[in-house]
Amino acid sequence: MSEKKKNTFETTCCYCGTGCGILASVTKNGKVDVEGNPDHAVNKGMLCSKGMNLHYTVNDRSDRLLYPQMRFNKNMPLQRVSWDNALDRTAAVFKTFIDKYGPDSVAFYVSGQCLTEEYYVINKLIKGFIGSNNIDTNSRLCMSSAVVGYKMALGEDSVPVCYDDIEHADCFFVTGANPAWCHPIIWRRVEAHKAANPNVKIIVVDPRKTDSCSVADIHLQINPGTDVTLNNAIGRLLIENGRINSEFLKNNTEGFERYKEQVFERTVAEAASICGVSLNDIKRTAAYIGAAKGFLTMWTMGLNQSAIGVNKNLSLINLNLITGHIGKPGSGPFSLTGQPNAMGGREVGGLSNLLPAHRNLNNPLHRKEIQEFWGGAAISEKPGLTATEMFEALENGSLKAIWIICTNPLVSLPDVRQAERALKKAKFVVVQEISNKPETLAYADVILPAAAWLEKEGTMTNSERRISHLAKVLEPVGEALPDREIICRFAQKMGFSGFDFKNDADVYEEHAALTSGTSIDVSGLNYELIKGLKTVQWPFPKDSIQTESKRLFEDHRFLTPSKKAIIHSVGDAIASEQPDDNFPLILTTGRTRDQWHTMSKTGKVNKLKQHLAKALLEIHPDDAASLQIKDGDIVSVNSRRGEVQIKASLTNALKRGVVFLPMHWGKVLNSDLNRANNLTNNLVDPVSKEPDFKFCAVKVSKY
Numbered sequence: 001m002s003e004k005k006k007n008t009f010e011t012t013c014c015y016c017g018t019g020c021g022i023l024a025s026v027t028k029n030g031k032v033d034v035e036g037n038p039d040h041a042v043n044k045g046m047l048c049s050k051g052m053n054l055h056y057t058v059n060d061r062s063d064r065l066l067y068p069q070m071r072f073n074k075n076m077p078l079q080r081v082s083w084d085n086a087l088d089r090t091a092a093v094f095k096t097f098i099d100k101y102g103p104d105s106v107a108f109y110v111s112g113q114c115l116t117e118e119y120y121v122i123n124k125l126i127k128g129f130i131g132s133n134n135i136d137t138n139s140r141l142c143m144s145s146a147v148v149g150y151k152m153a154l155g156e157d158s159v160p161v162c163y164d165d166i167e168h169a170d171c172f173f174v175t176g177a178n179p180a181w182c183h184p185i186i187w188r189r190v191e192a193h194k195a196a197n198p199n200v201k202i203i204v205v206d207p208r209k210t211d212s213c214s215v216a217d218i219h220l221q222i223n224p225g226t227d228v229t230l231n232n233a234i235g236r237l238l239i240e241n242g243r244i245n246s247e248f249l250k251n252n253t254e255g256f257e258r259y260k261e262q263v264f265e266r267t268v269a270e271a272a273s274i275c276g277v278s279l280n281d282i283k284r285t286a287a288y289i290g291a292a293k294g295f296l297t298m299w300t301m302g303l304n305q306s307a308i309g310v311n312k313n314l315s316l317i318n319l320n321l322i323t324g325h326i327g328k329p330g331s332g333p334f335s336l337t338g339q340p341n342a343m344g345g346r347e348v349g350g351l352s353n354l355l356p357a358h359r360n361l362n363n364p365l366h367r368k369e370i371q372e373f374w375g376g377a378a379i380s381e382k383p384g385l386t387a388t389e390m391f392e393a394l395e396n397g398s399l400k401a402i403w404i405i406c407t408n409p410l411v412s413l414p415d416v417r418q419a420e421r422a423l424k425k426a427k428f429v430v431v432q433e434i435s436n437k438p439e440t441l442a443y444a445d446v447i448l449p450a451a452a453w454l455e456k457e458g459t460m461t462n463s464e465r466r467i468s469h470l471a472k473v474l475e476p477v478g479e480a481l482p483d484r485e486i487i488c489r490f491a492q493k494m495g496f497s498g499f500d501f502k503n504d505a506d507v508y509e510e511h512a513a514l515t516s517g518t519s520i521d522v523s524g525l526n527y528e529l530i531k532g533l534k535t536v537q538w539p540f541p542k543d544s545i546q547t548e549s550k551r552l553f554e555d556h557r558f559l560t561p562s563k564k565a566i567i568h569s570v571g572d573a574i575a576s577e578q579p580d581d582n583f584p585l586i587l588t589t590g591r592t593r594d595q596w597h598t599m600s601k602t603g604k605v606n607k608l609k610q611h612l613a614k615a616l617l618e619i620h621p622d623d624a625a626s627l628q629i630k631d632g633d634i635v636s637v638n639s640r641r642g643e644v645q646i647k648a649s650l651t652n653a654l655k656r657g658v659v660f661l662p663m664h665w666g667k668v669l670n671s672d673l674n675r676a677n678n679l680t681n682n683l684v685d686p687v688s689k690e691p692d693f694k695f696c697a698v699k700v701s702k703y
């Protein structure tokens with residue numbers, strides 16, 4: 001364990017992808033205290049409100065699942081069983097389905113909060129031994145458009161920048177993100193840089209006026225969905241103003257001529273009208289970007305969670321490419337990871353279309369390499385089911401069994417009524433969880449109690465490719481076990497070899513060996529080194545010496561076959577469900593400052609409820625007036641999928657015609673009418689398969 005002084009351990013925050021270092025101490029009465037780690041490269045002692053209150057979530061164990069439970073058929077109640085009973089039965093059911101219907105009849109739906117070692121063994125089990133690629137994670141709901149964008153433009157899913165680039169940048173283009181609330185410690189650094197250097201320019205693009213806008217020089221309050229139009233217009237102005245990097249374009253990119261034709265198809269004035277922002281503000285934005293020596297683009301869900309999420313990503317990355325702002329200090333496209341280990345999950349290949357160490361599922365040599373390394377079944381060439389596809393397949397009966405780990409799809413999936421129908425129809429549901437609260441438990445045939453943060457060891461990778469170790473500080477509650485151990489025990493019950501790891505360090509070393517020679521090579525790492533260096537950015541091949549923060553592509557050689565970055569021309573058609581006379585408003589959803597995901601941890605902390613105790617519908621005062629709605633009225637929000645009943649909050653922070661709901665709330669006092677995803681739809685980006693959470697048509701009326 002990385003024990004700093006007696007009873008104080010170095011670990012990492014389990015919430016957002018910023019990856020702040022935390023010191024967790026065990027007091028004399030066995031309770032845990034947390035503080036920011038002053039020696040940590042990321043946060044230097046600072047924590048946001050969620051991180052600061054983590055000890056409450058650890059010390060309150062009243063909601064924890066304590067022992068395995070199982071029902072013998074759907075009509076019987078759950079009853080307490082031993083671990084052997086639960087895993088024997090689960091293995092028997094999985095074997096039966098696999099024998100009868102094939103390996104694709106079972107699936108794992110996991111989480112960007114899983115540790116790298118957990119992701120690794122689940123991925124190895126399903127892809128390498130069961131013989132299916134049916135593993136997907138809630139990262140599909142959050143990062144998959146960015147993954148595809150990076151792969152298409154740069155050749156691999158590789159975030160090229162590091163946090164130290166913040167102090168080298170003089171222009172920030174923050175789009176579809178509210179880092180002041182969702183990545184607060186990164187944003188404090190941007191704010192401090194701006195305060196010390198008033199000439200630094202910050203442009204925020206968001207249909208809502210968020211806290212991140214308070215330090216912005218320009219807030220482009222665009223109409224929802226018009227990001228590509230805006231980015232292409234800025235690209236056109238950069239070309240017209242001679243603010244592109246011709247040498248970089250000639251030597252290090254492909255596709256510029258077609259891009260130029262594409263962006264010149266629409267005038268900037270037309271774009272301003274479509275986006276609903278002033279022509280002058282777009283021109284000022286292009287002027288700031290054109291004059292920048294260091295240009296950082298930052299984004300999260302506003303771009304990713306879209307039926308055109310990949311196009312939005314590509315149109316943004318294009319701005320870095322045409323200006324040559326990549327692979328040098330203060331510059332690059334920086335996708336802010338939503339979850340703490342979405343990046344680590346991708347490194348081990350934990351999505352239905354990936355293989356470990358950024359290998360490609362559609363490459364027969366890569367499949368063979370992995371199969372030979374693991375020594376199990378041949379890797380199937382058929383991509384597995386993505387998050388939403390799994391629930392469609394459960395409902396139509398083609399998927400028989402699902403194993404859900406560390407995520408609550410009955411709050412977080414779009415069109416969540418469909419997910420309810422799916423779980424009701426599923427033949428067999430395993431839920432591996434820490435809390436007795438999630439709605440999924442009502443559908444479980446087997447419930448497996450998992451160890452929580454501080455009760456297990458492992459590693460995570462943050463938004464800047466920084467790997468850190470999480471110490472085990474406490475024994476798990478009751479009979480709970482670490483997720484990694486549960487999966488390894490299950491694999492052995494299935495009769496598979498290769499899962500008898502002595503500990504998590506062994507799992508890490510196997511993962512590290514598998515990265516050898518790839519672009520994310522961490523074969524030089526093991527737990528002792530990571531703990532000794534405190535944190536390490538990848539790549540870290542054998543015999544590396546960590547000196548300073550790293551950025552990628554400093555030699556301007558990209559990971560595409562031609563070693564050139566690809567500028568993709570993308571059209572700006574919007575694929576979302578459009579408002580009409582029956583559903584005239586656009587609903588967009590998102591996070592609040594002090595809650596995390598589906599609230600199984602932050603929902604336990606009274607202090608965090610002080611910011612926003614209940615979900616509210618934000619609506620523009622003019623829209624509210626036309627509907628005779630006053631601030632605080634209960635309103636009914638309806639879409640073609642379902643209904644939400646909730647208090648209205650009138651705010652000028654939204655554009656007319658747009659309403660906003662927070663994503664966190666599920667059942668409150670047995671009512672699920674606070675749940676935003678009753679309303680959202682199942683449209684997904686055709687390539688990334690990421691859902692369109694930021695755009696659906698609704699109507700609002702006084703209840």
Ligand code: SF4
Pocket residue numbers: 013014015016017018019020043046047048049050051052182183184185186
């Ligand atoms: Fe945790 Fe993110 Fe807050 Fe840091 S910024 S303390 S990682 S939630």
